[in-house]
Amino acid sequence: MAADDRMSERRRGIVDRILGVVRADPELPHTEMLMVVDRAMALRVLDLAVRVAESMLTTGASANDVTLACSRIAGAYGVRPLHVDVTFNSITISWQRTVDREPTTLLRVVRAPAPDHAKLQRLQALVADVEAGMPLDDAIATFDRTRRTAFSYRPIAVVAAQGLVTVGVCIFMGASALLTVIAFAAAVLAAVVQRSMARARIPFFFSQVVGALVVTAAAAATAAAGDAGWGPFVEMRASLIVAGSIVLMLSGMSVVAAAQDAIDGFSLTAQGRVMEIALSTVGVAAGVLGGLHLASLVGIAIPIATAFPLGSIAQQIGGSVLIAAAVAIVFGSTLRTILLSASLGALAWAGWLVGMSLGLGSPVSSALGALVTSFAGILVAHRLHVPSIAVTTAAIVPLVPGYAVFSGLVALVDSESTTTLVAGVVQLAGAAAIGLALAAGASLGLLAGAPVRDTVESVVRGRARLR
Numbered sequence: 119m120a121a122d123d124r125m126s127e128r129r130r131g132i133v134d135r136i137l138g139v140v141r142a143d144p145e146l147p148h149t150e151m152l153m154v155v156d157r158a159m160a161l162r163v164l165d166l167a168v169r170v171a172e173s174m175l176t177t178g179a180s181a182n183d184v185t186l187a188c189s190r191i192a193g194a195y196g197v198r199p200l201h202v203d204v205t206f207n208s209i210t211i212s213w214q215r216t217v218d219r220e221p222t223t224l225l226r227v228v229r230a231p232a233p234d235h236a237k238l239q240r241l242q243a244l245v246a247d248v249e250a251g252m253p254l255d256d257a258i259a260t261f262d263r264t265r266r267t268a269f270s271y272r273p274i275a276v277v278a279a280q281g282l283v284t285v286g287v288c289i290f291m292g293a294s295a296l297l298t299v300i301a302f303a304a305a306v307l308a309a310v311v312q313r314s315m316a317r318a319r320i321p322f323f324f325s326q327v328v329g330a331l332v333v334t335a336a337a338a339a340t341a342a343a344g345d346a347g348w349g350p351f352v353e354m355r356a357s358l359i360v361a362g363s364i365v366l367m368l369s370g371m372s373v374v375a376a377a378q379d380a381i382d383g384f385s386l387t388a389q390g391r392v393m394e395i396a397l398s399t400v401g402v403a404a405g406v407l408g409g410l411h412l413a414s415l416v417g418i419a420i421p422i423a424t425a426f427p428l429g430s431i432a433q434q435i436g437g438s439v440l441i442a443a444a445v446a447i448v449f450g451s452t453l454r455t456i457l458l459s460a461s462l463g464a465l466a467w468a469g470w471l472v473g474m475s476l477g478l479g480s481p482v483s484s485a486l487g488a489l490v491t492s493f494a495g496i497l498v499a500h501r502l503h504v505p506s507i508a509v510t511t512a513a514i515v516p517l518v519p520g521y522a523v524f525s526g527l528v529a530l531v532d533s534e535s536t537t538t539l540v541a542g543v544v545q546l547a548g549a550a551a552i553g554l555a556l557a558a559g560a561s562l563g564l565l566a567g568a569p570v571r572d573t574v575e576s577v578v579r580g581r582a583r584l585r
Contacts, residue, residue, distance in 0.1 A: 159254075163195045171211075177231075177233060179241075181388075204384060210226075211223070234450040236455075277306055285444075288362055290467075300340055300359060308329040308363060325401075327408070329405065337357065368402060374507060374510055374556075462498075465491050469483070484552045488517060491560070492506075492564045492567065496564050500575070507564075
């Protein structure tokens with residue numbers, strides 16, 4: 119009998135061990151040793167975390183990166199668990215030491231976005247230093263210095279870079295030297311007008327309208343000179359002036375960040391970014407439509423090419439490199455980031471060319487170019503310690519469908535028949551499809567590149583330890 123009891127207990131022990139592999143013990147609490155942090159210390163840590171997060175969101179980081187930065191800073195000083203809520207215009211963080219204590223909650227209102235990728239790079243380096251053991255006082259002092267750092271380039275350099283964006287568009291579309299100079303002058307004038315309106319605190323929507331009116335007026339004047347028979351202006355493609363400026367005025371759109379926030383589950387932030395993109399685009403369209411209508415009233419027509427005009431392969435790659443580098447300067451990037459953005463701009467256009475050669479169509483080809491660019495960008499940017507979203511945003515600007523947008527708007531203005539009107543709507547829908555394809559391709563590349571980057575980093579660390 120005793121032998122049977124021992125056999126039964128042994129069987130129950132074997133069964134319990136097997137079940138223990140599958141089921142968790144409900145009576146075993148999952149505990150974690152936490153650092154003892156007083157309230158004064160916690161307030162300083164939370165204040166640093168939320169101010170860093172606010173600066174990162176303002177300078178161009180995604181909502182997920184901002185949330186991770188908050189948690190990493192607070193966790194490094196023992197303030198955890200931390201609850202972070204990021205929306206388009208506010209950041210809220212909350213920490214509760216124990217259930218019988220009142221939670222400590224801080225809210226920070228986010229100012230209007232002002233992309234500054236050099237400052238974003240410094241903020242990301244600060245977060246890494248905090249995790250590496252930087253004392254809290256040093257971290258606060260470093261952040262204060264970073265926050266007060268001026269923009270990397272003077273206004274005249276930024277305005278010149280904005281003009282170079284249109285120069286890049288003219289180069290890869292095979293424009294003449296005179297037309298390129300006119301496009302540069304028109305873009306610079308529009309940029310100066312927009313900066314003046316920004317200093318007067320006029321909403322960005324209206325500055326987009328006025329900027330588009332300025333460049334459309336320049337294109338109309340060029341077309342009128344050609345109609346009058348002035349030698350160098352005859353048969354000049356004045357439409358490229360507006361097309362290049364559309365690429366310039368839409369280059370600041372946070373398409374990549376909006377798509378990334380939506381994929382990461384930050385719906386409110388994504389909706390805010392999408393609304394900002396929509397208002398910016400509508401402002402440009404309203405300005406161009408108004409300029410075209412005024413030009414038509416005085417008998418000036420801006421001719422549009424029936425086919426998408428492109429220069430040679432060398433001109434296309436060179437123009438893409440110049441556009442990406444100029445946009446990186448406008449965003450305040452460092453020299454390393456500018457060079458990387460220029461290289462990835464060439465890669466983006468090469469991906470588009472491959473897609474078109476395979477007969478994939480413009481939207482799919484644009485998505486392919488954005489995909490390979492963002493995938494390569496997240497791998498290389500991490501090794502060079504530059505923000506991946508910074509290089510990706512600048513690199514895909516050459517793929518912005520500026521000429522398609524302008525062609526569709528011209529068709530709407532000249533819609534003397536239903537066929538012309540439908541053609542304009544179709545062209546604008548195609549341009550919108552390209553914009554969505556750029557966002558989807560860039561986000562997919564970042565999503566696919568992240569695990570590859572982590573795997574490569576783990577292999578590199580393992581080899582370093584073996585050495």
